[in-house]
Amino acid sequence: MSNRFESLLERLAGLSVLDRIVISLAALLAAVLVGGVLVFVSGAFASCRSGLQLGGTTFCYNPMQVYYELFLGALGHPLEGGWSLTNYSLGRTLQQTTLLIFAGLSVAVAFRAGLLNIGTQGQLVVGGLATAVTVVYAASIVPGGFVGTVVLIPLGVLAGAVGGGLYGAIPGALKAYADANEVITTIMLNIIAAGITSTLLSWQFQDPDSSNPETRPVPEYAEIPNIPVIGFEEVNFSLLALAFAVVLMIGMAWLLARTSFGYELRTSGEQPGAAAYGGVDEKRMTVASMTLSGALGGIGGAFWVLMVHGQWLENVPSLGFDGIAVSVLAGNSPIGVGAAAFLFGVFQSGSQSISTATSVPKELVGVLTGLIILFVAMPEFFRLIGRRYVAPGTTEPVRTDGGDPAVDDGGDGDA
Amino acid sequence: MVQNRRRFLEGASAVGLAGIAGCVGGFGDEGDAAYQVGMVYATGGTGDDSFNDMAQQGARDARDEFDLSFDETEPDNEGQFEGAQRDFAESGDYDLINCIGYAQAGALSENAPDYPDQNFIIVDEVVEEDNVRSYTFGEPEGSFQVGHLAGLLTDREFAAGAGETNPDASTVGFVGGTETPLIQSFEAGFRAGVEYANDDAEVVSSYVGDFNDTGQGQSTARSMYQNNDADIVFHAAGRTGIGVFQAAQDEGRFALGVDDDQSLSNESFADVILASMVKRVDSAVYNAIESVVNGNFEGGESETLGLEEDGVGAVYGDQLGDEIPQEIKDQLEESRQAIIDGEISVPSEL
Numbered sequence: 001m002s003n004r005f006e007s008l009l010e011r012l013a014g015l016s017v018l019d020r021i022v023i024s025l026a027a028l029l030a031a032v033l034v035g036g037v038l039v040f041v042s043g044a045f046a047s048c049r050s051g052l053q054l055g056g057t058t059f060c061y062n063p064m065q066v067y068y069e070l071f072l073g074a075l076g077h078p079l080e081g082g083w084s085l086t087n088y089s090l091g092r093t094l095q096q097t098t099l100l101i102f103a104g105l106s107v108a109v110a111f112r113a114g115l116l117n118i119g120t121q122g123q124l125v126v127g128g129l130a131t132a133v134t135v136v137y138a139a140s141i142v143p144g145g146f147v148g149t150v151v152l153i154p155l156g157v158l159a160g161a162v163g164g165g166l167y168g169a170i171p172g173a174l175k176a177y178a179d180a181n182e183v184i185t186t187i188m189l190n191i192i193a194a195g196i197t198s199t200l201l202s203w204q205f206q207d208p209d210s211s212n213p214e215t216r217p218v219p220e221y222a223e224i225p226n227i228p229v230i231g232f233e234e235v236n237f238s239l240l241a242l243a244f245a246v247v248l249m250i251g252m253a254w255l256l257a258r259t260s261f262g263y264e265l266r267t268s269g270e271q272p273g274a275a276a277y278g279g280v281d282e283k284r285m286t287v288a289s290m291t292l293s294g295a296l297g298g299i300g301g302a303f304w305v306l307m308v309h310g311q312w313l314e315n316v317p318s319l320g321f322d323g324i325a326v327s328v329l330a331g332n333s334p335i336g337v338g339a340a341a342f343l344f345g346v347f348q349s350g351s352q353s354i355s356t357a358t359s360v361p362k363e364l365v366g367v368l369t370g371l372i373i374l375f376v377a378m379p380e381f382f383r384l385i386g387r388r389y390v391a392p393g394t395t396e397p398v399r400t401d402g403g404d405p406a407v408d409d410g411g412d413g414d415a
Numbered sequence: 416m417v418q419n420r421r422r423f424l425e426g427a428s429a430v431g432l433a434g435i436a437g438c439v440g441g442f443g444d445e446g447d448a449a450y451q452v453g454m455v456y457a458t459g460g461t462g463d464d465s466f467n468d469m470a471q472q473g474a475r476d477a478r479d480e481f482d483l484s485f486d487e488t489e490p491d492n493e494g495q496f497e498g499a500q501r502d503f504a505e506s507g508d509y510d511l512i513n514c515i516g517y518a519q520a521g522a523l524s525e526n527a528p529d530y531p532d533q534n535f536i537i538v539d540e541v542v543e544e545d546n547v548r549s550y551t552f553g554e555p556e557g558s559f560q561v562g563h564l565a566g567l568l569t570d571r572e573f574a575a576g577a578g579e580t581n582p583d584a585s586t587v588g589f590v591g592g593t594e595t596p597l598i599q600s601f602e603a604g605f606r607a608g609v610e611y612a613n614d615d616a617e618v619v620s621s622y623v624g625d626f627n628d629t630g631q632g633q634s635t636a637r638s639m640y641q642n643n644d645a646d647i648v649f650h651a652a653g654r655t656g657i658g659v660f661q662a663a664q665d666e667g668r669f670a671l672g673v674d675d676d677q678s679l680s681n682e683s684f685a686d687v688i689l690a691s692m693v694k695r696v697d698s699a700v701y702n703a704i705e706s707v708v709n710g711n712f713e714g715g716e717s718e719t720l721g722l723e724e725d726g727v728g729a730v731y732g733d734q735l736g737d738e739i740p741q742e743i744k745d746q747l748e749e750s751r752q753a754i755i756d757g758e759i760s761v762p763s764e765l
Contacts, residue, residue: 088505092498210521211517211518211520214493234501235501317495352498353502356453356488356502356503
């Protein structure tokens with residue numbers, strides 16, 4: 001039995017990219033089937049005007065319609081007439097995608113260093129507040145207009161990165177120097193982040209003109225601008241922000257695969273003993289990777305402030321927690337984070353389409369998207385475990401075996 | 416095994432076929448009514464036995480009356496209001512979008528100018544846009560009424576249901592949700608009402624900081640009953656107020672409900688709820704929908720529903736109402752008329 005399990009793990013660990021895509025699609029299909037039955041049956045317990053009469057029971061929810069809205073509604077119904085690429089729903093989808101790329105990258109980088117950063121949410125909350133406060137105060141010094149845009153946005157993003165990075169460094173330092181489990185400290189620091197920011201808000205930064213708990217809005221020119229002509233005017237989404245997220249994503253992939261820092265980070269995660277033997281300062285590496293992870297989360301907070309709301313709100317959506325799911329789904333690969341973030345963006349936006357187009361309750365929609373994530377993530381999840389316990393050796397030969405050096409290159413020379 | 420598989424396939428294809436048939440038949444679509452209305456609720460959502468449920472009731476009443484269907488969204492936090500309003504507005508299918516709750520004002524002032532042909536209403540706050548009609552309520556007036564009741568009762572020896580007053584002390588309490596101008600206006604009216612009834616009565620007040628924290632509501636009210644000898648506590652705190660009722664039951668004292676007749680919506684506490692300060696959110700929603708159906712919706716205006724319009728008022732508890740002495744009810748009726756006639760002016764700020 002245990003042998004069979006091990007061989008299964010081995011097989012999963014050694015799957016090629018194509019295999020993984022096929023498995024993911026099959027899992028998606030299975031999740032849609034299970035979810036469809038669930039929606040259909042739930043419809044029997046709801047009341048509606050027009051339902052499907054079947055054997056004396058009225059079924060209110062149409063699973064086909066629900067999934068149609070979930071996937072195509074998120075893209076703005078491309079099969080119906082009058083579709084344009086820059087439609088509102090797609091903008092909403094890409095807005096979520098952009099934010100989730102940052103959150104997903106944050107979790108992925110820490111995971112690659114062997115650290116489970118559950119604290120992206122807290123780092124994002126702190127980073128977002130740092131951004132909003134910095135920009136609001138800097139706006140009184142910096143001239144407005146184009147100069148303001150060019151100065152304030154990078155400044156705001158930097159403030160978010162610094163705020164999130166410092167906040168991420170805390171659990172890193174606790175792990176490195178006090179041997180505190182980072183899962184527990186990051187979870188606790190999430191709660192502390194919410195408490196501290198809320199206190200700071202009511203103490204100093206609350207917008208006096210608003211009855212909602214929120215900071216003063218940043219000036220309009222400090223919000224991330226849209227590219228004129230192309231569109232997405234009616235939704236708080238900027239292609240520039242998405243482009244930045246994609247560049248950052250590629251940058252992270254490059255950092256991990258092609259630099260000595262990335263090599264040290266990965267070896268610390270996969271073979272801590274070997275890394276230490278190779279001269280990696282383990283403690284410094286832990287702090288550095290958590291700082292980098294926190295900074296990415298903080299940048300997510302910065303974009304949430306500067307792109308979506310133009311101010312920091314006390315109720316921050318759970319982007320950081322979704323980032324964990326995005327990262328797991330992506331197998332902690334920075335490029336995969338982009339695809340997984342898009343899938344999550346589709347779910348978020350599609351859920352909105354469902355709630356306006358049908359009477360299916362949002363809790364049920366949450367179950368449907370949860371099912372898809374569960375089904376799709378399960379093989380990925382086992383693959384990750386598999387890689388921990390069995391060496392996938394045969395499929396990815398290392399250089400000494402005469403394999404392609406590009407596959408697992410890195411700082412052999414530096415390490 | 417083969418049998419099982421066949422049975423599964425038959426079952427699966429039956430469901431599949433039903434799904435396809437449904438798609439062609441378009442079931443699940445409720446878009447065939449002549450009028451469509453979108454509802455964006457306040458955070459807390461429906462099922463709060465109070466504010467949001469009242470708004471939903473208004474839409475339901477309208478659906479019973481007119482050829483109407485309504486779609487709803489329940490944002491989880493303030494950050495989602497803007498998107499939720501836009502989702503409805505962007506589709507262009509809705510004759511009216513009802514924004515329930517003051518917290519949506521900021522989002523609506525941003526959205527309304529972008530959709531000049533879309534009719535909106537907002538409840539509890541004023542948004543000055545040509546396509547928005549604002550409904551506010553005379554909360555201080557209604558709170559004055561229940562304050563008047565509390566001030567009259569706290570001095571007497573009065574026992575009914577599960578509660579009794581403490582004749583040795585004349586203290587009443589107020590528990591608020593968040594310390595915002597709207598909730599403070601409840602307190603202002605309540606204090607004025609108590610003072611009007613009884614110069615010597617003391618009002619203790621506390622803000623929990625949350626509309627959804629029953630435990631905190633309970634401990635706050637309990638300390639008022641125990642430490643301050645309060646015998647009647649009024650709450651304007653949403654679900655937090657349920658804790659006030661629990662405390663009243665534990666201590667054998669009285670409480671006053673808010674927004675709807677809470678002795679009916681929270682029946683298990685009917686033996687301690689003397690009265691409720693109702694806000695007829697349902698009539699605001701209903702009236703707005705009716706005006707859209709009749710083609711005389713007027714945006715850009717704000718309407719305050721006070722005592723005179725029956726937008727607010729004191730409604731006696733379902734169980735305890737009959738036991739409140741008639742002379743007190745008469746005095747309340749007098750002060751109600753005096754407020755309507757302008758003889759009493761009720762402050763709206765502390």
